[in-house]
Amino acid sequence: MNTDRLVPGASCLNPERANREKTIPPNIPFTFVNAIFGTSLLLSDLYFRDIKPGNLAVSTGIVNLVSAPLGGLPMCHGSSGVASHYKFGARTGGSNIIMGVVLIMAVYLFQLNSWYSALT
Numbered sequence: 001m002n003t004d005r006l007v008p009g010a011s012c013l014n015p016e017r018a019n020r021e022k023t024i025p026p027n028i029p030f031t032f033v034n035a036i037f038g039t040s041l042l043l044s045d046l047y048f049r050d051i052k053p054g055n056l057a058v059s060t061g062i063v064n065l066v067s068a069p070l071g072g073l074p075m076c077h078g079s080s081g082v083a084s085h086y087k088f089g090a091r092t093g094g095s096n097i098i099m100g101v102v103l104i105m106a107v108y109l110f111q112l113n114s115w116y117s118a119l120t
Helices: 027-046 053-070 079-087 094-119
Strands: none
Touching: 027 053, 027 079
């Protein structure tokens, strides 16, 4: 199916037709500014903690190298995530633990529901 007829410019959604030389390099500076420098500055403004951009870059790189072979998607700390956590009241690392527990419980409940549906 020719996606260009449905959505003009949708050829970038097909990796075989995408021009990687024109699409990937412009995203590299944006990634560093948002994921590394922006997050570092936002952490110092909101939480009064001096987190070096190099430390953020190293931790992001390690997590991406570990998660990629396991099928994980690339991740970054991202200034928007830090800002949204702060806006909704997160002031300590405990908020991440609470959010993780809630997500694990949701997965567990959905899994139980699918097992129950399969048995009946």
